[in-house]
Amino acid sequence: xxxxxxxxxxxxxxxxxxxxxxxxxxxxxxxxxxxxxxxxxxxxxxxxxxxxxxxxxxxxxxxxxxxxxxxxxxxxxxxxxxxxxxxxxxxxxxxxxxxxxxxxxxxxxxxxxxxxxxxxxxxxxxxxxxxxxxxxxxxxxxxxxxxxxxxxxxxxxxxxxxxxxxxxxxxxxxxxxxxxxxxxxxxxxxxxxxxxxxxxxxxxxxxxxxxxxxxxxxxxxxxxxxxxxxxxxxxxxxxxxxxxxxxxxxxxxxxxxxx
Numbered sequence: 001x002x003x004x005x006x007x008x009x010x011x012x013x014x015x016x017x018x019x020x021x022x023x024x025x026x027x028x029x030x031x032x033x034x035x036x037x038x039x040x041x042x043x044x045x046x047x048x049x050x051x052x053x054x055x056x057x058x059x060x061x062x063x064x065x066x067x068x069x070x071x072x073x074x075x076x077x078x079x080x081x082x083x084x085x086x087x088x089x090x091x092x093x094x095x096x097x098x099x100x101x102x103x104x105x106x107x108x109x110x111x112x113x114x115x116x117x118x119x120x121x122x123x124x125x126x127x128x129x130x131x132x133x134x135x136x137x138x139x140x141x142x143x144x145x146x147x148x149x150x151x152x153x154x155x156x157x158x159x160x161x162x163x164x165x166x167x168x169x170x171x172x173x174x175x176x177x178x179x180x181x182x183x184x185x186x187x188x189x190x191x192x193x194x195x196x197x198x199x200x201x202x203x204x205x206x207x208x209x210x211x212x213x214x215x216x217x218x219x220x221x222x223x224x225x226x227x228x229x230x231x232x233x234x235x236x237x238x239x240x241x242x243x244x245x246x247x248x249x250x251x252x253x254x255x256x257x258x259x
Contacts, residue, residue, distance in 0.1 A: 002040075003047040007055045009034040014057050023058050027066040032075055035086055042088035043186070046076065077183055088188075098192060098223050098236055099152070101144045101245060108145040114172025115139040115208060117164055126155060129224060129232050136161035138172055141208060148241040151205035155235040160187060178225075178234070189225040189233045196221050196247065205239040218242055 013026040021029075034040045046052075049063045056063075067084060070076045077087045101108045117138045127133050138154040154177055163184060181187040199220040201211060218241050225234035240247070 002044055003051055003055065005039060006031070006034070006047065006052065009039060010056055023062045024066040024069070027056070027058055027063060028069050031066075031070055035075060040086050042086055044086040046084040046086070048083070079183060098225075099142050099144070099150070099238060110145075111143040112172065112174050113141040113143075114169040114175070115141060116169045117161070117167060117172070119158060119165070122155075126235060129235060130155075130157060131232070132157065134158060136165065138164065138177065139204065139208070140172055142238070144245060147245050148243060149209055150241065150244070151202070151209055151239040153204075153237045155237075156181070156233065160185065160233075181233070187233060188227060190228050191226045191230075193224040193226070194221065195224075199239075201239055209239075209241065211241070215242065219244070219247070221247065 010027055010030040013021075013030045014023070031040065046067075049060050049067070052058070052063050053060050058066075067076065067078065071078045071084075074087055076084050078084045099110065101110075117136060119134055120137050122130065122133055122135055126135070135155045136158050138156075140152045140154065142150045142152045156177075160181060164180075178189050181189070197220055198217055200217055201209070201215070205211070205218075218239055221236075221238040221240060223234075223236040223238075224232065225236070227233050
């Protein structure tokens, strides 16, 4: 039982020799040590703050402060309406963001502007990839520090998007969809296959980017996403304007100027 495991891990931290350590820090340290030791595993659900307070010499306020610190440091995930879970420490969401650029090792700021979400009929290529005829698509504009805007379409199965379909466009501003899928449904996209080529801009890209008639073609960056067991999870298409910063792909996440 997770409650008993946590109580057993925490009680030694509340002994007298640790009186100089604030109580919230004692709980924080106990959970962190239990995770690193493998006593608490990714996906384990923590008991409620009320249950913990009833078994530990710590107030609700103390536990809330500690849980916020654990969440801020990526040790737990707090999901509204579901609870608090131990996070997989091997997952670094900044490494699975596809449109990611570095400049001399420094991550460049990224702006995401939501345009909307809808259910669509898939092209034959994407229908084969997903194994179905319809999917949800989120349209966004993406910009890396000082570069021209890029038009992005993010496709995912409709059953993955049930909590996204009624969201206003502004709710997608700055939202990491891969992280959202993991936090809400435990769907992790961990492997990508990239394809780049020159193609005519789509009608939607022309409209949202405000392209001049003379600008007819650009770089089309297509990204197929897969789970750890090879199951298709997402597909993205980026339509990149001429003059954009060079794209440098790597076989490992987090390396190169774009992944």
